[in-house]
Structure formats: C-alpha cells, structure tokens
Amino acid sequence: MALNIVFAGTPEFAAHHLQTLIDSDHNVIAVYSQPDRPAGRGRKLVASPVKALALEHDIPVYQPLNFKSDEAVQELASLNADLMVVVAYGLILPQVVLDTPRLGCINVHASLLPRWRGAAPIHRSLLAGDEKTGVTIMQMDKGLDTGDMLVKAECDILPTDTSEMLHDRLISIGSPALLEACAQLESGSAYPTKQEDSQATYAHKLEKSEGLIDWSESADAIDRKIRGLTPWPGAYTQWQGDNIRIHKAKAQLYSGALPPGSLASMSKQGIEVATGEGSLLVTTLQMPGKKAMSAADVLNARKAQFEAHPVFGQTHNTEGDQ
Structure with a gap:
C-alpha cells in the first residue's frame, strides 16, 4: 500500500x-x-x-x-x-x-x-x-x-x-x-x-572565515580544507592586500627549509607553497575580480609580481573576499 x-x-x-x-x-x-x-x-x-x-x-x-x-x-x-x-x-x-x-x-x-x-x-x-x-x-x-x-x-x-x-x-x-x-x-x-x-x-554551520588558509598547518590539512570548502565558502589566502581563492591543489613532500607560506617554486605545473609539513602545489586559483584560472595562466601574467613578493600571508582582508 x-x-x-x-x-x-x-x-x-x-x-x-x-x-x-x-x-x-x-x-x-x-x-x-x-x-x-x-x-x-x-x-x-x-x-x-x-x-x-x-x-x-x-x-x-x-x-x-x-x-x-x-x-x-x-x-x-x-x-x-x-x-x-x-x-x-x-x-x-x-x-x-x-x-x-x-x-x-x-x-x-x-x-x-x-x-x-x-x-x-x-x-x-x-x-x-x-x-x-x-x-x-x-x-x-x-x-x-x-x-x-x-x-x-x-x-x-x-x-x-x-x-x-x-x-x-x-x-x-x-x-x-x-x-x-x-x-x-x-x-x-x-x-x-x-x-x-x-x-x-x-x-557546526560553516562560516566564511573558515576558508582562510593557515600555512603553518600541514599540506594534507590545507588540501582537505580546499576540497572540503569547494564550492562554498571557498579556501583563500592573502597576498599583497588581496584575497586569492585557491580552487585546486595537491599536497606533496617537501625537503626545503622555507617558512610556511613561502613560494618554493613556480612552473607550468603550479605554484608550490611551503607549509608546516610538506608543500602544496596550487594548480587552479582565482585572483581578485577574475575567473578561476590555471596557475600556469596566472604566472604568464604575474610571475614577476610573485617573484617580487614570494610569500602568501595569513591576514584576512574582508574587502578582498571572493
């Protein structure tokens, strides 16, 4: 019935x-x-x-x-x-x-x-x-x-x-x-x-502020944050006063000694960022006012800027939210 x-x-x-x-x-x-x-x-x-x-x-x-x-x-x-x-x-x-x-x-x-x-x-x-x-x-x-x-x-x-x-x-x-x-x-x-x-x-209910990446965490934890907060509210980091949203990345081993948040390398494969444990290879990101793009395309336009300012910060700027 x-x-x-x-x-x-x-x-x-x-x-x-x-x-x-x-x-x-x-x-x-x-x-x-x-x-x-x-x-x-x-x-x-x-x-x-x-x-x-x-x-x-x-x-x-x-x-x-x-x-x-x-x-x-x-x-x-x-x-x-x-x-x-x-x-x-x-x-x-x-x-x-x-x-x-x-x-x-x-x-x-x-x-x-x-x-x-x-x-x-x-x-x-x-x-x-x-x-x-x-x-x-x-x-x-x-x-x-x-x-x-x-x-x-x-x-x-x-x-x-x-x-x-x-x-x-x-x-x-x-x-x-x-x-x-x-x-x-x-x-x-x-x-x-x-x-x-x-x-x-x-x-707990998600808060937009949870998307701010703490680079002192492990690469695995940051990778989970990016995947867990996609598509909303999104994971982001600050760079030069703007918030950059990170859409795709991959945790990997890292043997360098750079402080967390430092850009360890930049190539067609992505932007490698040192973390508290391992490194994160960022492959897709979104600059303020732009659509999501591959790291390779972003570097084609802004590599010199990243080389001049090779650190992602941790200070939240609400005006730059995506």
Whole structure:
C-alpha cells in the first residue's frame, strides 16, 4: 500500500530526494519549504529547488516561517499524512509536528550518525579527513539528529573528493535508502536502532572565515580544507592586500627549509607553497575580480609580481573576499 507523504526540504540535496519519492509508488500530497529568499544582483525573491520541483508536479507547497502557531500545526494535521520526510529543511520541528503524521517524521541525514550531527556534515567529514561517510535515515525526535536509526548507507571518501562531489555521491545512495526506510515503515518491519551518544560529533554551520588558509598547518590539512570548502565558502589566502581563492591543489613532500607560506617554486605545473609539513602545489586559483584560472595562466601574467613578493600571508582582508 502506498504511503501519503508530506515532504519538507529546501536545497538541491533535498530536491533530489523529493524527485525519488515523486517517481515512486508513494503519494507526495504536500511539500513544505523555506520561504522564498532574495538572490542575485536584483535581490529578487527566488523559490527553493524543492519548491520549484513541487510546483512542476502540481504539488501544494506550504512555506510557514515556523510551526509556533496553532494555524500552521492544524494545517499540517489537516493533510492526514501517513509520514513526513524531512531533508535539509532548515527549521526545527516541535514535538507536536513530529507526532502529527501517523508514522511520525523521518530525516535523511548526510552522515553516518552519530558522527557529524548538525548543519554541515558533508564538509566536516572532508575537513576531518574521514575515510568513510554515508547517509542515515532516522526517526526524528526532539533532539538535533539524535533519533533512532532506520537505514544506513555508506560510501568511501576519495582523496580527490570535494564537498560538491561527495554531495552528489550521497544523493545517489541516499535516495534508495529513503525508499527502503519507507518500505519498512509501510510494512511494519522497521527495526529502529538507538544512536550511541558517546560517539557523537557535531558538524557546526560553516562560516566564511573558515576558508582562510593557515600555512603553518600541514599540506594534507590545507588540501582537505580546499576540497572540503569547494564550492562554498571557498579556501583563500592573502597576498599583497588581496584575497586569492585557491580552487585546486595537491599536497606533496617537501625537503626545503622555507617558512610556511613561502613560494618554493613556480612552473607550468603550479605554484608550490611551503607549509608546516610538506608543500602544496596550487594548480587552479582565482585572483581578485577574475575567473578561476590555471596557475600556469596566472604566472604568464604575474610571475614577476610573485617573484617580487614570494610569500602568501595569513591576514584576512574582508574587502578582498571572493
């Protein structure tokens, strides 16, 4: 028997899971998403990816600021949903909402819980150098990603992964995991497993300031920062009062004695920067006001400038942000 599902989500990651449910035998009877936000130079209101997808399929969309009003709660109750599926919605759901659907609310979370509860699990797993991550489908409770687990799907983190690449891979394993959890709940065969709270870590929301590179760290750590913060908020360093964004780089061995941040070599292969341990070969970077370019192209235009000022600094200049 198909479930009548209310879906709650906002970004692209959530929209892919909504599409999975639309394509399934289940009935998506309504969608909740964050209110439209201003975007672009004109600051026009733009619908979230989830809202846009729902409208394409003529699914009713609700966008309450929160669920603090009786009206919002009663509106949800009137839908008589069997299940609410929540994916990166961005609102805290009170207990009255969690209890409203017949089978409660389940969440698709982009980590192997209890590791990386919170807002930025994909980025944090890369920054920490984890070798594996995955998706957990959990029964929601009043805590932050603390609910009992229904289905887990895991994948390797590759040495070349960016957060964007990992995001897409987690979508590919999260969608079938979501359908498996729905099938278990529909048939009554779900076997919820409690999380081990002592093993929990917290994935704090990303701040733009985290992108500033500290060259005294190891090349491996800086490489993880660049990959973990691509495409947003991006990793950057200061040079001559400007912030230079680094898009691609490779950690390597280094036997020299230059201080961290010093430009050890410059060639068609890239700009080699000494770090606290090893060196980083920067291969793609973005100068202020320019598009991302290969290091070779940047050096063609600016090699003499880099030779005259061969050190990347660590002082943040907000006016130069990319």
